[in-house]
């Protein structure tokens with residue numbers, strides 16, 4: 001049986017993936033070889049040789065990656081903050097910019113701690129894989145009561161896998177009608193809704209268009225349709241003084257805060273950049289009195 005050294009296999013993988021024009025060939029080749037060898041990537045450094053069966057699996061993974069399949073769908077895992085999120089076809093792959101949104105949401109929960117005690121009520125709307133809700137469950141130092149809402153049946157499968165171990169309630173449905181039993185009782189509503197304007201498909205990378213679910217990406221002509229629904233749902237769910245934290249497109253640093261202001265339901269509306277300095281999410285506090293608002 002032919003046995004091969006991991007370093008040589010990674011070098012060949014890098015060459016193939018770089019030829020295919022992929023942006024991170026070194027990291028991908030390492031992850032795919034570790035997946036083929038059914039070990040953690042760190043295990044490769046202490047492995048002298050790998051057998052034929054691993055080489056065959058690795059070649060197949062390299063071919064699929066060269067064809068544009070996301071590395072996370074191939075390995076079944078996306079890293080998000082401190083946790084491994086299980087992902088596959090049908091669910092949006094969590095992105096690094098959303099980690100900043102979670103950081104801010106956690107900071108608001110800590111600020112509210114004097115009122116909420118160790119068990120704040122948190123709602124993650126448009127949960128997808130559940131990355132946001134799972135991270136809050138993982139990092140908040142207490143016993144948050146977390147609810148997560150997702151409309152897509154395909155994504156829901158992944159949300160359940162990721163969130164049930166954390167004791168998060170997963171609701172299948174449209175956020176517009178979800179969780180009426182919590183009305184006026186949530187301390188924090190957080191969301192990464194779809195936000196790409198339908199006419200902006202041209203600026204979405206081809207591999208994202210080909211693989212991420214469309215309902216996770218697009219949201220009407222200005223990309224704000226989901227935020228219009230979300231603003232109403234958040235005003236209904238939040239208690240006075242509760243926080244809303246919502247990710248948006250980098251072009252919506254003006255329009256997303258304006259939309260929240262127009263509802264009359266929120267104060268302290270503020271936009272925030274991600275780690276690359278691009279406008280990325282908006283936060284607001286639920287007013288004591290909310291007005292009737294029709295989007």
Ligand SMILES: C[S@@+](CC[C@H](N)C(=O)[O-])C[C@H]1O[C@@H](n2cnc3c(N)ncnc32)[C@H](O)[C@@H]1O
Pocket residue numbers: 092093094095098125126127128129130131132149150151152155173174175176191192193194215216217226229
């Ligand atoms: C951009 S993905 C975000 C997933 C996850 N929160 C994350 O940050 O990785 C948006 C998700 O919202 C879901 N979605 C879109 N419209 C929805 C609605 N009206 N109610 C509930 N979920 C919705 C989509 O199916 C998709 O899973």
